[in-house]
Amino acid sequence: MGRAPCCEKTGLKRGPWTQEEDELLVDYINKNGHGSWRSLPKLAGLLRCGKSCRLRWTNYLRPDIKRGPFSPEEEKLVIQLHAILGNRWAAIAAQLPGRTDNEIKNLWNTHLRKRLLSIGIDPQTHEPTSISSPLMGPVKRPPVSPSTRHMAQWESARMEAEARLSMESSLLLAPSTPLPPIKKTNPDYFLQIWHSEVGSSFRNITTKSEKLTYSSPVSQASVSGMTIEMAPKPEVELSSSNLEVEPESDLEKMKIINIYAGFTHSSGSSEVEDSSDTALRLFFDFQGQNDMSFLEAS
DNA sequence: AATGCCTGCAACCGCCACAGG
DNA sequence: GCCTGTGGCGGTTGCAGGCAT
Numbered sequence: 001m002g003r004a005p006c007c008e009k010t011g012l013k014r015g016p017w018t019q020e021e022d023e024l025l026v027d028y029i030n031k032n033g034h035g036s037w038r039s040l041p042k043l044a045g046l047l048r049c050g051k052s053c054r055l056r057w058t059n060y061l062r063p064d065i066k067r068g069p070f071s072p073e074e075e076k077l078v079i080q081l082h083a084i085l086g087n088r089w090a091a092i093a094a095q096l097p098g099r100t101d102n103e104i105k106n107l108w109n110t111h112l113r114k115r116l117l118s119i120g121i122d123p124q125t126h127e128p129t130s131i132s133s134p135l136m137g138p139v140k141r142p143p144v145s146p147s148t149r150h151m152a153q154w155e156s157a158r159m160e161a162e163a164r165l166s167m168e169s170s171l172l173l174a175p176s177t178p179l180p181p182i183k184k185t186n187p188d189y190f191l192q193i194w195h196s197e198v199g200s201s202f203r204n205i206t207t208k209s210e211k212l213t214y215s216s217p218v219s220q221a222s223v224s225g226m227t228i229e230m231a232p233k234p235e236v237e238l239s240s241s242n243l244e245v246e247p248e249s250d251l252e253k254m255k256i257i258n259i260y261a262g263f264t265h266s267s268g269s270s271e272v273e274d275s276s277d278t279a280l281r282l283f284f285d286f287q288g289q290n291d292m293s294f295l296e297a298s
Numbered sequence: 299a300a301t302g303c304c305t306g307c308a309a310c311c312g313c314c315a316c317a318g319g
Numbered sequence: 320g321c322c323t324g325t326g327g328c329g330g331t332t333g334c335a336g337g338c339a340t
Binding site: 014 | 305306307308309310311
């Protein structure tokens with residue numbers, strides 16, 4: 001019994017690729033494109049299975065692959081994205097140009113996971129393994145489903161970015177009022193992700209898996225003459241026992257989500273600071289350990 | 299110098315989703 | 320709606336090189 005092999009394995013080479021094989025594959029794809037991976041090996045003169053060719057190309061031979069060690073910024077981004085997306089390596093890789101899902105998966109399993117563990121952070125939940133209460137001592141957090149937690153982190157950052165855009169928009173619309181110094185922010189990173197394929201897939205997943213108990217209308221923000229339509233919010237499941245008061249504002253909703261997700265920080269500040277930084281801290285909820293200095297530790 | 303252990307990474311495996319017939 | 324083929328994804332494995340003893 002058993003599943004039929006993905007391709008005829010008899011007579012096919014396995015294991016590490018030789019330089020000659022690499023050259024054959026690259027030459028063929030450069031001239032003809034990969035077309036059907038199944039038929040490619042025969043056409044390219046390779047004794048490999050199509051799947052193996054595809055893997056070799058996507059993980060190693062593709063011209064746009066960035067080789068070499070990950071920078072600290074890339075590592076931080078991987079951790080933050082992992083907090084949002086979980087083990088969806090392909091989605092994470094999509095946000096790191098030139099990096100492959102396999103590379104990121106290896107980085108996580110060999111470096112980042114261990115570093116998080118070494119500082120007492122659960123690499124799966126991105127939460128401390130235990131929290132301490134002045135009255136009760138160390139207390140285990142109530143379990144929170146990964147999808148809810150990731151969704152909540154997404155939502156927190158998105159709301160904050162949205163609030164910042166609204167604030168900037170209102171300031172731009174009222175030029176007579178003295179403008180407080182606003183930090184110049186690059187295009188908001190998390191809004192970019194939110195509106196990217198990653199955000200889209202994430203919204204789809206949460207929409208499929210979570211029941212709706214609240215939603216807010218599509219909102220718009222106008223910045224520098226550019227109208228940005230905010231995507232509908234992902235749907236959130238909050239049981240009636242957890243949610244007794246209908247949230248009035250996005251801020252209140254955010255607080256509720258954070259409480260529901262087991263967050264302890266106060267994210268409801270009315271001050272609009274650099275939302276990217278704030279969002280990073282929200283994503284990287286380390287219970288007061290917001291610096292990423294551990295990344296420098298080997 | 300020899301041996302064993304550890305680590306990092308390339309490659310493989312099995313499952314899933316999707317498109318086309 | 321079902322079946323089949325294909326591509327893509329995430330988990331796991333195996334090997335080579337580095338390091339410690």
